[in-house]
Amino acid sequence: MTDPTDFEKRTREVLEESTARLDGRTQSRLTQARHAALAQLENPARNWWRSYVPAGAAAAVAVLAVVIWSGPTPPVASPVEDMEILADAEAPDFVEDAEDLEFYEWAAGEVET
Amino acid sequence: MTAFVTLWGVYSTPDFSSKFGGVDRSRDQDLMTTSRALDQFLSSVERRAFKIAQLGLRNDDDALDAVQDAMMKLVQSYASRPVEEWRPLFYRILANGIRDMQRRRTVRGRIMAWLPIRVDEDEEFDPIAEAPSQDAGPAKRLELDQAIGVLETAVAELPPRQQQAFLLRNFEGLDVNETASAMGCSEGSVKTHYFRALESLRAKLGEVF
Numbered sequence: 001m002t003d004p005t006d007f008e009k010r011t012r013e014v015l016e017e018s019t020a021r022l023d024g025r026t027q028s029r030l031t032q033a034r035h036a037a038l039a040q041l042e043n044p045a046r047n048w049w050r051s052y053v054p055a056g057a058a059a060a061v062a063v064l065a066v067v068i069w070s071g072p073t074p075p076v077a078s079p080v081e082d083m084e085i086l087a088d089a090e091a092p093d094f095v096e097d098a099e100d101l102e103f104y105e106w107a108a109g110e111v112e113t
Numbered sequence: 114m115t116a117f118v119t120l121w122g123v124y125s126t127p128d129f130s131s132k133f134g135g136v137d138r139s140r141d142q143d144l145m146t147t148s149r150a151l152d153q154f155l156s157s158v159e160r161r162a163f164k165i166a167q168l169g170l171r172n173d174d175d176a177l178d179a180v181q182d183a184m185m186k187l188v189q190s191y192a193s194r195p196v197e198e199w200r201p202l203f204y205r206i207l208a209n210g211i212r213d214m215q216r217r218r219t220v221r222g223r224i225m226a227w228l229p230i231r232v233d234e235d236e237e238f239d240p241i242a243e244a245p246s247q248d249a250g251p252a253k254r255l256e257l258d259q260a261i262g263v264l265e266t267a268v269a270e271l272p273p274r275q276q277q278a279f280l281l282r283n284f285e286g287l288d289v290n291e292t293a294s295a296m297g298c299s300e301g302s303v304k305t306h307y308f309r310a311l312e313s314l315r316a317k318l319g320e321v322f
Contacts, residue, residue, distance in 0.1 A: 007315060008283055010322050011264055015284045018261040019164045029177050030159045037155065037184035041148050041192060 147192055154199050155184055158285075162207055165280045168269050169211040179214060183207040201287065204295035208277055215273065260322070267317045271310055274298075278306035279314070 004012070022030075159180060166176035183206040191202050268276060274296070281292045282303070292307075293300045 004283070007322055008311070011314065011318075012283050014257070014260045014264045015164065015268075015280075017257055018265065019160045021261075022160055022163065026163065026173065026177070027160070030163060030180065033177065033181035033184055034152065034155045034159060036181065037188045038148055038152055040185065040188050041144055041151070 150196055151188060161285055166211055168265060170214055171269055175214055179210040182210050201291040201294040204281055208295060267314050271313060275306045275310035278303050279310035282307050
């Protein structure tokens with residue numbers, strides 16, 4: 001680049017002077033704009049998994065503890081008892097009502113489909 | 114409870130952190146370094162960038178918007194680029210922003226080209242905010258005030274490409290190659306625009322300068 005002429009130097013000096021005179025409000029807004037732009041660099045989602053590790057571990061341990069210490073499960077009715085009920089001569093009430101029977105047949109068909 | 118304490122202990126060990134958190138820590142450091150470098154870069158250009166936008170748009174609020182947009186876009190899209198590329202990239206973004214704003218208000222711009230730089234009359238006068246940052250003698254200050262007014266009016270009246278070439282080359286101090294990159298044109302065009310801008314300004318300001 002060739003050396004700047006006096007005219008170029010002078011115009012540059014004047015523009016620099018004008019820039020140095022920027023008022024406080026403008027400077028403040030420029031600073032705010034810079035901070036807003038730089039804030040984009042921070043991505044709060046990037047470390048989300050690390051913050052959930054302790055809580056997840058605690059929850060898993062708690063579930064495990066409940067499963068281990070909750071005691072024996074209640075007895076399940078044996079299939080033989082179910083057979084006795086079904087084979088009982090006294091039919092359940094709903095079988096006696098013809099209208100209800102139709103309804104239950106329709107409902108059973110709906111379930112199958 | 115013992116299991117939880119054991120698990121917490123494993124999570125907290127340096128070994129676990131080095132395996133699963135080391136990448137993050139390194140990334141944090143990179144991010145901090147980039148953030149610091151960007152902060153430094155943007156502080157070094159923000160005032161001149163504002164002046165360039167102000168002369169191009171003739172409106173302080175629009176100029177601030179253009180500078181903020183340029184800052185945002187640089188950080189969003191080019192933070193990872195080498196530091197030496199930031200300046201031409203930033204001014205390229207700013208020049209595009211100024212041009213887009215000029216296009217959006219072409220009609221308004223044509224009218225305002227004949228008016229002095231707008232001063233918001235609605236805003237209350239704040240003597241502290243409005244105070245000049247440097248003090249000078251009254252005569253020197255008056256002379257500078259006049260020179261600034263005349264030069265800024267003359268620069269603002271230049272055709273957009275000449276104005277860009279003049280401000281980026283002379284005021285911002287970019288070399289021909291960087292100016293060409295910022296303006297999105299050839300180095301030959303930059304030289305032509307710059308030469309014409311100087312000729313035009315000399316013709317208008319010869320007596321003052």
